[in-house]
Amino acid sequence: MEELIGYCSVCGKDIYCRMGFLEGVVQEDKILMCFDCSTNFPSTGTSPPSLPADSI
Numbered sequence: 036m037e038e039l040i041g042y043c044s045v046c047g048k049d050i051y052c053r054m055g056f057l058e059g060v061v062q063e064d065k066i067l068m069c070f071d072c073s074t075n076f077p078s079t080g081t082s083p084p085s086l087p088a089d090s091i
């Protein structure tokens with residue numbers, strides 16, 4: 036049982052929820068990131084440079 040939650044905002048990787056376990060992180064501003072990218076861009080309030088929230 037798996038559900039496609041969305042795509043990593045940095046690398047575009049599919050992020051699934053499997054057996055209730057999300058294969059990534061959702062930041063406060065609803066930005067999805069895979070674990071690899073969340074390591075590169077810690078969720079300390081900074082948005083990943085590839086997706087500036089202010090420009091939406």
Ligand SMILES: [Zn+2]
Pocket residue numbers: 043044045046047048068069070071072073
């Ligand atoms: Zn990623």
